[in-house]
Amino acid sequence: MAILARWAQAASNHAPAQSSAERRCPALLAFGAERLIGVVDGLVDLFNKLLADTNAKPRSQLAEYHQAMATAANDNVPLVCDAGLVQIDIVAYDGLDEMDAFGPLEVFRSAEAAGADITARLVTRVPSEQVTGAFGLRFCPDATYGLGADVLVVPGGGWATRAERGAWAEVQDGSWLPMLAAAAREVRIIAGVCTGTMLLAHAGVVGTRRASTHHTALADLGATGAKVVNERVVDDGDLLTCGGVTAGIDLALWVVERFTDHEFADGLARRMEYPRVRPVQAA
Numbered sequence: 301m302a303i304l305a306r307w308a309q310a311a312s313n314h315a316p317a318q319s320s321a322e323r324r325c326p327a328l329l330a331f332g333a334e335r336l337i338g339v340v341d342g343l344v345d346l347f348n349k350l351l352a353d354t355n356a357k358p359r360s361q362l363a364e365y366h367q368a369m370a371t372a373a374n375d376n377v378p379l380v381c382d383a384g385l386v387q388i389d390i391v392a393y394d395g396l397d398e399m400d401a402f403g404p405l406e407v408f409r410s411a412e413a414a415g416a417d418i419t420a421r422l423v424t425r426v427p428s429e430q431v432t433g434a435f436g437l438r439f440c441p442d443a444t445y446g447l448g449a450d451v452l453v454v455p456g457g458g459w460a461t462r463a464e465r466g467a468w469a470e471v472q473d474g475s476w477l478p479m480l481a482a483a484a485r486e487v488r489i490i491a492g493v494c495t496g497t498m499l500l501a502h503a504g505v506v507g508t509r510r511a512s513t514h515h516t517a518l519a520d521l522g523a524t525g526a527k528v529v530n531e532r533v534v535d536d537g538d539l540l541t542c543g544g545v546t547a548g549i550d551l552a553l554w555v556v557e558r559f560t561d562h563e564f565a566d567g568l569a570r571r572m573e574y575p576r577v578r579p580v581q582a583a
Contacts, residue, residue: 386559388420389449391476391496392441395465398433399545400455400493404552410568411556418559425476434458434466445479450488451555454480455548456495460516467495477503484538489555491540493548500541501526510536514544535579550577 388408390401401422408420421442424431432438434457458466470476480503484490492500497513500506501524511526512518512534522528533542533550542551553576557565569576 385417385419386451387449388418388451388453388555389423389443389445390420390453391445391455392422392424392428392431392439393465393470393476394432395434395458395463395469396431396455396467397457397494397545398435398437400457400496400548401433401453403546403549404453404455404493404555406572407549407552407556407568410571411560411564414564414568416556416560416564418556425479432465434463447483447486449483451491452480452483452487452489453491453493453548453552453555454496454499455493456498456514456517456544459495459498459514459520467499470499471502480505487538489538489540489558491542491551491555493542493551494544497521497541498524500539506539506541509539510534511539511541512543513541516544531580532577533579535582547577549574554578 390405392401405420405422408418411418412420422431422439423443423445424441425445427444428441430438431441456467457463459468462468476499480490480500484500484503484505490500490505492498492506492511492513494514495517497506497511498517498520501511501521506521506524506526508525508527510529511521512529512531513521515530518528518530531543532547533554534540535554540551540554542548549572553565553569553574556568557578566576
């Protein structure tokens with residue numbers, strides 16, 4: 301501020317003669333100078349505060365989040381998937397159980413934020429501006445489905461009640477079934493969450509393989525010829541299935557573990573404060 305005072309004094313010593321208007325308004329000139337000094341004072345204070353904040357802690361919540369995740373997942377764990385970027389598509393349709401889709405989505409995007417080469421999106425069969433879940437949540441999907449994903453996750457919802465919109469309705473409609481069958485031949489992993497397994501079964505993807513679903517649909521799954529395994533997560537190689545609703549989080553953590561490792565997936569579960577369950581038997 302002493303420098304500013306010297307500048308102001310020097311400026312006054314060399315200033316041109318005041319006009320008649322300026323001589324009549326000395327208060328206005330003083331007010332302008334005071335405002336200028338106030339602005340400079342504020343900038344100096346802001347600059348000093350920014351310096352103090354930068355030295356004290358990360359400047360963004362995202363930086364803090366990444367730091368916490370890296371610590372939770374163990375500094376010695378490689379965060380990059382060995383096989384390169386893993387694209388995960390989560391099927392979206394009207395009537396899906398919101399948790400079936402958004403539980404896994406949070407896991408996958410948390411993994412990406414923590415440094416894993418994993419990206420996830422919500423995809424619809426045809427271009428759609430909005431999808432409405434079983435409990436009324438309306439959301440915008442990310443894209444229209446097309447072959448090319450590494451992992452395809454199929455949520456369920458509305459099976460037990462034979463709801464007009466949901467997994468049961470999608471099986472009756474049949475439009476997704478050939479697409480799921482084609483996807484199973486292309487993806488590295490295809491996964492059924494809750495009664496999303498019933499969509500896979502009716503698409504011919506499950507066959508006689510080991511699989512699970514929501515407890516209310518286990519008999520229906522057995523009727524398709526599947527070997528029913530009443531466990532929270534079932535790993536049958538390139539086919540993953542799980543029980544109902546929140547079990548989708550366990551399935552998603554298992555997918556992440558398969559592309560990274562156990563410690564990294566456990567770190568995600570700790571951040572979510574979620575007591576995860578791993579498959580009893582992995583193929």
